[in-house]
Amino acid sequence: MDKTWNNKAWFLVLPVLVLVAFSAVIPLMTVVNYSVQDTFGNNVFFWAGTEWFEELLSSSRFWEAMTRNLIFSFIILAIEVPLGIFIALNMPKKGWGVPVCLVLMALPLLIPWNVVGTIWQVFGRNDIGLLGYYVNALGIDYNYVQDPFDAWVTIIVMDVWHWTSLVVLLCYAGLVSIPDAFYQAAKIDGASRWAVFRYIQLPKMNRVLLIAVLLRFMDSFMIYTEPFVVTGGGPGNSTTFLSIDLVKTALGQFDLGPAAAMSLVYFLIILLLSWVFYTVMTNYDAER
Amino acid sequence: MNFDLTWMAWTWPTAAFFATILLLLCGMAVWEYAAPGGNPRVGILRFETTRGDRLFLSLLGSAFIHLAWLGLVGSNLWWALALSVVYAIGVFRYV
Numbered sequence: 001m002d003k004t005w006n007n008k009a010w011f012l013v014l015p016v017l018v019l020v021a022f023s024a025v026i027p028l029m030t031v032v033n034y035s036v037q038d039t040f041g042n043n044v045f046f047w048a049g050t051e052w053f054e055e056l057l058s059s060s061r062f063w064e065a066m067t068r069n070l071i072f073s074f075i076i077l078a079i080e081v082p083l084g085i086f087i088a089l090n091m092p093k094k095g096w097g098v099p100v101c102l103v104l105m106a107l108p109l110l111i112p113w114n115v116v117g118t119i120w121q122v123f124g125r126n127d128i129g130l131l132g133y134y135v136n137a138l139g140i141d142y143n144y145v146q147d148p149f150d151a152w153v154t155i156i157v158m159d160v161w162h163w164t165s166l167v168v169l170l171c172y173a174g175l176v177s178i179p180d181a182f183y184q185a186a187k188i189d190g191a192s193r194w195a196v197f198r199y200i201q202l203p204k205m206n207r208v209l210l211i212a213v214l215l216r217f218m219d220s221f222m223i224y225t226e227p228f229v230v231t232g233g234g235p236g237n238s239t240t241f242l243s244i245d246l247v248k249t250a251l252g253q254f255d256l257g258p259a260a261a262m263s264l265v266y267f268l269i270i271l272l273l274s275w276v277f278y279t280v281m282t283n284y285d286a287e288r
Numbered sequence: 289m290n291f292d293l294t295w296m297a298w299t300w301p302t303a304a305f306f307a308t309i310l311l312l313l314c315g316m317a318v319w320e321y322a323a324p325g326g327n328p329r330v331g332i333l334r335f336e337t338t339r340g341d342r343l344f345l346s347l348l349g350s351a352f353i354h355l356a357w358l359g360l361v362g363s364n365l366w367w368a369l370a371l372s373v374v375y376a377i378g379v380f381r382y383v
Contacts, residue, residue: 030297032302033297034297036302043297045299049363050363054358268348268352275348283336
């Protein structure tokens with residue numbers, strides 16, 4: 001059968017193109033322009049060539065922030081994914097418990113990021129915070145303002161509290177879509193709990209798990225608001241991630257050139273990782 | 289209306305860069321018009337790619353080649369550009 005070509009559909013895409021142009025393409029072009037120049041404000045620019053990129057690539061501050069980001073994302077994924085699966089497996093599949101659990105799980109996701117940061121900033125304080133006060137009362141020396149390790153623990157626990165629900169909800173959606181016939185067949189075969197998980201539930205959750213890993217990795221790699229509110233990147237630079245460093249450079253120091261160069265490198269890394277994840281996901285779909 | 293674009297801080301090199309990207313996209317559109325379907329095939333990456341995928345990989349790889357050259361060799365980027373062209377030809381030929 002011959003295809004009917006109708007190019008009128010392109011007009012329906014136009015609003016999106018205009019929106020993306022103004023929200024992404026034009027700002028990105030501007031960042032590229034800034035990355036090869038220097039400015040002291042007042043729209044006066046001086047050509048700097050590749051100087052900011054060379055400076056950035058040889059800067060220990062940039063690589064340290066990048067390493068922190070990668071370590072943070074790795075820890076987050078290592079905790080949130082198994083924990084999310086575990087909770088989803090143990091959530092009720094029918095009855096009144098389902099809506100209760102779903103609402104409880106959705107609650108942290110509904111709280112704005114800066115509010116989450118503020119909650120944990122107060123919660124962790126050892127003078128007035130519930131967590132900080134009682135942890136110290138137990139004899140553990142906990143002070144996220146002064147101790148880098150405590151600051152990391154606070155930010156990780158905060159992120160786990162905030163975002164594990166997302167993994168849970170995605171896994172739960174994957175689990176409830178498994179037909180009962182699979183479980184009945186496993187029961188007839190005398191499959192163990194582990195075998196049911198390994199050969200029925202996990203394969204059926206693969207797709208949503210990939211989405212969960214993608215979302216959580218990208219989100220944790222670009223994290224800004226929560227650690228900025230809780231620690232401001234400190235103590236020292238111990239929780240200064242790339243995004244925090246970027247804002248410090250661009251808005252704190254008004255070094256628009258170096259900040260633009262950093263933005264572009266950050267953007268390229270995100271673009272590469274997104275492509276890898278997207279390719280893995282689409283090929284997994286194609287194989288199925 | 290006053291279209292003042294000084295805030296975008298345009299320079300000739302960056303304008304040439306974006307013009308090249310635009311020309312590449314236009315070229316891809318013409319190619320698609322001449323040979324529709326995107327020429328999907330399975331190459332050395334063992335999954336299906338279209339012409340658009342191969343252009344994306346070429347541009348992204350070229351960006352990293354230039355960054356690596358800047359970080360490891362120096363600020364003369366002509367060799368990085370040459371390497372990127374070779375890389376892009378490789379991507380369009382084998383990926």
